[in-house]
Amino acid sequence: MTLFDRIKKIAKAKGYSLSEVSRQSGIGEKSIYTWKPSKTYPDGIIPKHDTLQKVADVLGVSVDYLLGNTDEKKPTEEPVDLDKVLSDEGMAMFNGQPLSEDYKKALLAMLRTMDNGE
Known part of the structure; x- marks a missing residue:
């Protein structure tokens, strides 16, 4: 089953038209139709990952x-163990940016304070 076929099948099961899926996705209204297999692209065009x-x-x-x-x-x-993520050396990220060690320590301290308050 091609990408286009899968999208069409799922959209139909959810009661969406392909144009509606495109609009809700914030892409061009007919974009999904361009992913349909053709003579030039037998497997269809694969869009960018973010799309x-x-x-x-x-x-x-x-x-x-x-x-x-x-x-x-x-x-x-x-599930993510925040105690482990914030305690260990390594990268933790927020909003696409790595957290500094100071921020990680501050978050961990805040979470521990909240845990003690219950």
């Missing part, structure tokens, strides 16, 4: 599911 992510978000599935890399619509997410 595909917007469509996946609207449809409530993962990009890997849309691309046919997995049959799992949404990956199961593992």
Whole structure:
């Protein structure tokens, strides 16, 4: 099944037209139709990852599911142990920027204070 076919199938199951999925994704209204297989592109055109992510978000599935890399619509997410992430050396990020060690220590102290208050 091609990318276009998967998007069309999921959209139909959710009661969306492809134009509506495009609009909700913030991409051109007919963009998804350009991903349909053709003589020039037998597998269809694969859009940029960020564009595909917007469509996946609207449809409530993962990009890997849309691309046919997995049959799992949404990956199961593992919980994050903030105590470990903020205590360990290494990178923690917020808003696309790495947190300094001072910020990590301050966040950890704040979380520990909140935990003691319960």
